[in-house]
Amino acid sequence: MSREIVLALDAMGGDQAPGIVLKGANIARVRYPDLRFVLFGDESAIQPVLKRFKKLASVCTVRHTDETVMSDDKLAVVLRQRRKSSMGLAVDAVGKGDAHGVVSAGNTGALMAFAKIVLKTLPGIDRPAMGSIFPTQRGESVMLDLGANIDCSSANLVQFAIMGEVFARNVLGVNEPTVGMLNIGSEEGKGNVTIRDAAAALRESGLPIKFHGFIEGHDIAAGTVDVVVTDGFAGNIALKTAEGAARLYGGYIRAAFKRSVMSRAGYLLARPALKMLRDRLDPRAYNGAMFLGVNGVAVKSHGGTDHKGFANALGVAADMVGQGINPKIIEELSRMNIEESPEPKRAAV
Amino acid sequence: MSREIVLALDAMGGDQAPGIVLKGANIARVRYPDLRFVLFGDESAIQPVLKRFKKLASVCTVRHTDETVMSDDKLAVVLRQRRKSSMGLAVDAVGKGDAHGVVSAGNTGALMAFAKIVLKTLPGIDRPAMGSIFPTQRGESVMLDLGANIDCSSANLVQFAIMGEVFARNVLGVNEPTVGMLNIGSEEGKGNVTIRDAAAALRESGLPIKFHGFIEGHDIAAGTVDVVVTDGFAGNIALKTAEGAARLYGGYIRAAFKRSVMSRAGYLLARPALKMLRDRLDPRAYNGAMFLGVNGVAVKSHGGTDHKGFANALGVAADMVGQGINPKIIEELSRMNIEESPEPKRAAV
Numbered sequence: 001m002s003r004e005i006v007l008a009l010d011a012m013g014g015d016q017a018p019g020i021v022l023k024g025a026n027i028a029r030v031r032y033p034d035l036r037f038v039l040f041g042d043e044s045a046i047q048p049v050l051k052r053f054k055k056l057a058s059v060c061t062v063r064h065t066d067e068t069v070m071s072d073d074k075l076a077v078v079l080r081q082r083r084k085s086s087m088g089l090a091v092d093a094v095g096k097g098d099a100h101g102v103v104s105a106g107n108t109g110a111l112m113a114f115a116k117i118v119l120k121t122l123p124g125i126d127r128p129a130m131g132s133i134f135p136t137q138r139g140e141s142v143m144l145d146l147g148a149n150i151d152c153s154s155a156n157l158v159q160f161a162i163m164g165e166v167f168a169r170n171v172l173g174v175n176e177p178t179v180g181m182l183n184i185g186s187e188e189g190k191g192n193v194t195i196r197d198a199a200a201a202l203r204e205s206g207l208p209i210k211f212h213g214f215i216e217g218h219d220i221a222a223g224t225v226d227v228v229v230t231d232g233f234a235g236n237i238a239l240k241t242a243e244g245a246a247r248l249y250g251g252y253i254r255a256a257f258k259r260s261v262m263s264r265a266g267y268l269l270a271r272p273a274l275k276m277l278r279d280r281l282d283p284r285a286y287n288g289a290m291f292l293g294v295n296g297v298a299v300k301s302h303g304g305t306d307h308k309g310f311a312n313a314l315g316v317a318a319d320m321v322g323q324g325i326n327p328k329i330i331e332e333l334s335r336m337n338i339e340e341s342p343e344p345k346r347a348a349v
Numbered sequence: 350m351s352r353e354i355v356l357a358l359d360a361m362g363g364d365q366a367p368g369i370v371l372k373g374a375n376i377a378r379v380r381y382p383d384l385r386f387v388l389f390g391d392e393s394a395i396q397p398v399l400k401r402f403k404k405l406a407s408v409c410t411v412r413h414t415d416e417t418v419m420s421d422d423k424l425a426v427v428l429r430q431r432r433k434s435s436m437g438l439a440v441d442a443v444g445k446g447d448a449h450g451v452v453s454a455g456n457t458g459a460l461m462a463f464a465k466i467v468l469k470t471l472p473g474i475d476r477p478a479m480g481s482i483f484p485t486q487r488g489e490s491v492m493l494d495l496g497a498n499i500d501c502s503s504a505n506l507v508q509f510a511i512m513g514e515v516f517a518r519n520v521l522g523v524n525e526p527t528v529g530m531l532n533i534g535s536e537e538g539k540g541n542v543t544i545r546d547a548a549a550a551l552r553e554s555g556l557p558i559k560f561h562g563f564i565e566g567h568d569i570a571a572g573t574v575d576v577v578v579t580d581g582f583a584g585n586i587a588l589k590t591a592e593g594a595a596r597l598y599g600g601y602i603r604a605a606f607k608r609s610v611m612s613r614a615g616y617l618l619a620r621p622a623l624k625m626l627r628d629r630l631d632p633r634a635y636n637g638a639m640f641l642g643v644n645g646v647a648v649k650s651h652g653g654t655d656h657k658g659f660a661n662a663l664g665v666a667a668d669m670v671g672q673g674i675n676p677k678i679i680e681e682l683s684r685m686n687i688e689e690s691p692e693p694k695r696a697a698v
Contacts, residue, residue, distance in 0.1 A: 135597070137596075147533050150541050151541060184496050184582055184585040184586065216586075216589050217588065217591075217593055218589045218590065218592050218593030218596070220590050220593055220594075221590070221593035222593055222597070233540075233541070233583060236533040236566065237531060237533065237566040237579075238586050238587065238590040240565050240566025240567045241567065241590045241591050241594070242590050242591065242593070242594040243566070244566055244567030244568065244569055245569075245590070245591040245594035245598075247486075247567070248484070248571070248595075249594075249595050249630070251486055252626050252629065253623075253626065255626075256625065256626040257619060259621075259625070260621070260622060262618045262619065262621070263618060263621070263622035265615075265618050266617070266619030266620075267619060269614050269618065270605065270606060271615075272611070273605040273606065273608040273615075274602075274612075276605065276608070277601050277602065277604075277605040280601065281601065
């Protein structure tokens, strides 16, 4: 009963493209036997790599283009001069229905711009958001927005909550995921008007969402909720701050183990266990930011990741396509409107 | 050439008051022989403890009051009914000149409200900010605001930058501290109008501040700058997110060491080194949030800290008084006004 999932890949995006793109696809191909790829980019760079991966080549189609989006391209340049780039054409493929989703490790702003313009937003979504999965003390959670929207209205935040909940339920497989809104205190009166309005709107939406209320920064890693909702400014800062703190801690640990002969010996004994820890916190395992709310699946891989990280981004896209995330978001949104419209119900509250 | 430093203590603030307050004062007394304390609170709770610390008792004066600010008191209640509380009277003591600074582990909002109303803000400062020292890969830095101001104007952010720079130079002892503004990207065009205006104003201020420009979340723990400037919303979230991430990492490490007999043995060997790490990241070592910009020294200790943490908060207050932080902030601010006012200079830019 398997169904082909076709992903359009920007073969030229990322620091080590096209190598990591193709090697990543070769890993994902084994994990997801239904995956097919359309590779956009410089054929003379792509074909030599494909020659080395026969099985991968059998599930790939190559579409040549000379053009590439540069990592430092301004948005105006991208939209005027890079429409036929590997990234632009990969997004077009989704827009035309030639692929179910697009994955790129290139310029984030450019990918979001192409996604918005070509794929448009889902009905009921005003602005797409960037979301990401991250490790917590309880497992993993999803946070959005991570930087696509610096200023958000309360309606935007409510839409993020709905999209995040649908994602956690269907892609992370969480039963009745809890949703929390990032704030500077957990009490109801905390935060600015926008965030308080969003919380009130979510409570009154009539949707079967388990809204936990406001959460604070430390709740993110604690895994207090399955879905963290925030505007793109705070979300971007929170995500990067957490990465920085983890790096600081890791650096301290390494320094501690090097301190003496005894601690070096201790490291050797504990190494297998510490390796499991490293694997668990490996940023590559969480690579792949989802653009939620666009009419098509679009995933942004970190530009500096390797083939293993890129393979994980492909997995995120494959899961989103496989789980039919967008039809489910539309369904959930439509339910809210139905629940909210009858006047008597609101008056009765 | 030593000079007495008198601190007014809210003996009833914090989860374990007055015990941790007095035991903390007893530690600080040894570190800072010039410290004298005025203790505000329930005499019947304070005196039995003081009886056990004779040397501490010799540098303390006790001022009795029955009233206490509760941790869940609303601001309206605090201002109407808690003016004669241990916290209110301790702040009054600074206002009247009976003490140089006040330290409390009680209700943060109440302490900030008392500080603003009784002590007022420094000339040239529109709104005080909460700041805190935190550990980085390079040593330690200071960040402000941490939650006192949810919405900030660009003028507020510029003032935070100046206060933070003066603090880093005088209290942390950093020569020519660098200042960065927390944003979602390091390029000049990133972020909202407020933050871009603040950065431009700081560049054009003519002040001898080493402004690094925009920084991102991961730069906080990396120690990219000595002073991190942000509004209270992002700052609060960043600080708590970093704490949560460190706790997550610590929990994983502990779990890793427990995994096998080998890793347990490894832990035993590495224990002394790991203990140094724990000490270095001990949140108590960074306890004590400064209220910068009020006309007097006010420091908020974490409510759940122990006596060691409280002693560190007392140290922060003592250093701020000893280094004459407020006169130096005023001096720096006045320099900016002088530099900025002449029209020709601005036109010549």
